[in-house]
Amino acid sequence: MDSTIEQLNAFFNPRSVAVVGATKKINKAGHVIFKNFVENKRRGVLKGEIFPVNPYEDSILGFTCYPSLTKIPEEIELVVIVVPANIVPQIMEDAATKKVKAVVIISSGFSEIGKHELENKIVSIAKRAGIRILGPNCLGVYDSKTGVDMLFLPETKILTTGEEVIATPRPLPGKMAIVTQSGAFGVAALDYLAGRQMGISKFVSFGNKCDVDEAEMLEYLLYDSETKVILLYVEDIKSGRKFIEVAKKVTKRKPIVAIKSGKTAAGARAAASHTGAMAGSDQIYNAVFAQTGIIRAHDMEEFFDTGKALAMQPPAVGKNIGIITDAGGPGVMAVDECELKRLNVKRFSDATIKKFEKLKEEGKIPKFATYLNPVDVTGSVTSEMFEYAAEILFQDPEIHGVIVLGLHHVPALQEDFIDKVANVANKYVKPVVACDIGETEMALHTRLRFDKLGIPAYPSPEDAARAMNALVKYGLYLKKNGCLQEYVEDFLKSKQK
C-alpha cells in the first residue's frame, strides 16, 4: 500500500497542479478553484506550480493559460477537471499522455445520473495510465496546510440589504479530517466547524468514488501526521472486505467517527436516487462499525460533538463517570443520559466521599452541597469549589471520566473556574468534557474558553454525556485490542506539540 499512499499524496500536496476549465468568468467553478490556488500560492501556503488550461483564454489572473494539458511544458502531478462531462474522456487521454499522477473530477453528469458508460470510460483510461481519480461529481480536496483548495462554492454572499456575509467558510487548521460522500454535507460541515471554531486537517469529497474509495482514503489518513481523528460521511461502502481490513488497522491508532445515512428503507431509496448508492441493510453497517471499532454517530450533532471530544481528550479506560455540577436539574439530565448510554454514574467510594466531607467541614464547599455523584456544589459555587471538586474526582482511580457542568448564571462564579478546572485536568490523563447552557454572550464565552484550554464544551448536558460516551466506547475498544497505552502515549505526545 505504500505506493498507494504516495499516489494519494498527489491529491493533497502536489508539486504541480493544472486546472482544466479554469476561466476568467467569475462565479464559474473553474474560476473560483483556480483563484483559490492562485491566492494560496501568493500567500506562500501552496508550494507547487499552478497552470490554467483553457483553449479560449491567453492568461488567467496573471498566469499563462494553456490550450490543453499536453501543451504545458512542465510535469504535472495533479489535474483538477471542471469541464462538461462529455469532454472529460478527452482530458483524461491528455492526462495519460502527460503522465499525470492524480485527477480530481469536479464535474457531474456521470453514474449519478445513470451515465455509467461514460464513467467506465474515464476509469479505464485512468487504469491504463496509472492515474488515480477522485470523483467524479465531487467537491474535491481542501487541505488547511498545503493550500490545496478546490471548493468552488461562493465564500461570501450578498444579502438583499447589500451586506456581504460569509457563506462557505474554511475552518482553521486542526486535527480532524472530513471524508464525505456527500459534497453538500461536506461543505455544510465546514460551515459548522468554522462557526464552532473547530479545526480540520483535510477535507475530501468523494462523490461517485469511481476509483479512490473510503478504504484507501482511510489508509492514507492513517499515515497523515496532521490528522488525529477521521470524520466519515457515507451512504454506501464499496469493497466491504477491504474497508473492514483497513478500518480495523486505522481505528487502533486513530478514531473514525461515521455517520451512515440511508438507514431506513425510505432513506436508502433517497440515497439511491441521489448518488446511486446501494445502501444495504443497516444492521450490516452496524455490525461492520462495531467490528472495526468505528464510532457510529446517530445524528449530525453527535457526529461533530464526538469528533471534537476525540480530538481534544484521551479515551477513558472504564465506564465510571463522575459529574460535578452547580445546577441540580442539568446534573440529573447528565446522569440520565450517561446511564441511558450504559455508562455508570455510581455512588463515589467512601474514600472520595470522605474527602468531600472534609471540604464541607473546612467550609470549602457549601453546607448544602451533595456529593454522592453528582457532586452538586450548588448555586453558591465559587471557582475554587470547582477546583477542589475536580481535584478529588481526578484523583479517584475508580472514576474514569469527568463531566463538568459549569452553568455560568450563578452569582459568585467567575470565568477563572474554567482555568482552574483545566489546570487540574492537565495533571492527569483522564478525559473531561464540559457543559454550559445558553446562547448569549457569557455562555458562548464559557464554552469557547473551555475549548481553548483543551476541554471540549457542549451546550447541553446530554451532548456532554454523549461526548463522554464516545470517549469511553473508544477507550474500551482500544483496551480490548491491546493498543490503549500506545494510543494514549501518542495522544499525549501530539498534545505537547
Next chain:
Amino acid sequence: MDSTIEQLNAFFNPRSVAVVGATKKINKAGHVIFKNFVENKRRGVLKGEIFPVNPYEDSILGFTCYPSLTKIPEEIELVVIVVPANIVPQIMEDAATKKVKAVVIISSGFSEIGKHELENKIVSIAKRAGIRILGPNCLGVYDSKTGVDMLFLPETKILTTGEEVIATPRPLPGKMAIVTQSGAFGVAALDYLAGRQMGISKFVSFGNKCDVDEAEMLEYLLYDSETKVILLYVEDIKSGRKFIEVAKKVTKRKPIVAIKSGKTAAGARAAASHTGAMAGSDQIYNAVFAQTGIIRAHDMEEFFDTGKALAMQPPAVGKNIGIITDAGGPGVMAVDECELKRLNVKRFSDATIKKFEKLKEEGKIPKFATYLNPVDVTGSVTSEMFEYAAEILFQDPEIHGVIVLGLHHVPALQEDFIDKVANVANKYVKPVVACDIGETEMALHTRLRFDKLGIPAYPSPEDAARAMNALVKYGLYLKKNGCLQEYVEDFLKSKQK
C-alpha cells in the same frame, strides 16, 4: 377552579408587591429583585405599586422602606420573600395579618435539605390565611408583559479582560411559557431562548412546590391569553390524578412539551438528593404523558425545538411528509429521521410527480432534479425552484407536512428563496419547518429569516425532522380527541394578531 385562577393571577399581575428582604447592597438577591421591579415600574411596564420591606433601611432606590409588612399603609397582593429560611414563618404571619393573596418564597433551606417541619409550618400559616405560595427554594416569576421579574441572577458579568457581557438575559415577549421545577435549568432556558431569539410569555420556577403545583399552573396557563405553548421541566409530579385531569384539559387547547429528568435509577437518585423528588418509574411517566397528550422531549435540544415548532406552526393532520432539498446527503438524513420517528416519506402521488415532470420539461427545475420524495432540486437550485416545488407539495392533499432543506452554500441560491417559500406556505394551513446547516453568518441569517417569517428553522436535518414529528404527533392527538379543527382555528386567529 376560577377562584384559583384569580388567586394565581396575583403572581403575574399584582396590584401591589412588597419585597421582604429588599436591600441597598448590590449583588444581594433582595437588591436585584427590588431593582427589577423599580426599573420596570419606571419604564411604565409594571402597573402595580411596589414596597421594599427591611427593618434596617429607610429607603431603597428612592422608595420608602418599611420595617415590616404590617407597617405598609396600603393593601398588598403579592409578597416576595428573600430572607433566611428561619425568619420566613414570621413573615408569613405578617402576610396573613396583611391579608396578602400570594407569596413567592425565593429563600432556600426548607424540605430540599430535609427541613420538612419548617416548610410545613409556612404551609399551615398559608392555608389558614388563604395565601397561595410559590416555592420555596425557587426563582419565582418573570412575566414579559406585566414586568414582574424576580430573577436575581446577575444580568451581566465582567470577564477578566474587563469586558461586561450578558450572563442572564431576558427573552423577548413571545408565546411560550416556561414552567420549571429546576431554577437552574429555568434560567439556562431563558439564556438559550434569548440567544435563539425565541420569545416567552411567562416564566415560573416552582422549587419545592409546597403549595402551587404543576396542575394548578397548567390550568392557569390554559386561560392565559399570552401563552400558546407550555414548556414544562419536572423531576417528579405531585398529585398525579389532578395533574392528569388538568393536563388532558389543557392539551386539547394548548400543547404541553415536557422534559422529565430522573429517568434512570441513577438519575432518580440524583433528583432525590437535589430536590427531594421521588421520581417514580419512568414507564409511569411515559404512560401519563401519552394518556394526557403531553409531548415528551428526549433531551434539552428537542425540548426547545419542539416548543418552537408548536409556537410557530399548526399541527399536521397526518403522517405523510414531503421533503424539498438542494442537498442530497442532508435530504437522506431528514428522510431517515422522519422514518425512524414513524413518519412516512413515501413516493409522491402520480399527480404530483407529473407536476414535477412538467416543471422539468419547461426547464423550471434542473434536468437532474429528482422528485420521488424528497424533491432534490440539486446544487443548481434558484429561489424560484424552491417556490415551484413548495407550491406543488403544499397543494398535494396527501402530504401533511413539508420539510424544506435550504442549504445556502450553493452558488445561485439567494436569500429571497426564504420569502418565496414563506409566501407559498402562508396560503395553506399545512405545517412547514426548515433547515440550513452551518454556524457562520449566512447560515445564522438564513435560519433567523425563516424564523421571522414564521417558519421554524433548525441547524440539522434531524432536528427539523424531529420538530415535524412533534407537529404530527400533536395533530394526531387533537384529531383523535375531536379538537383539531377548533385548535387550528384558534391558532390561525392568534397568528393574524
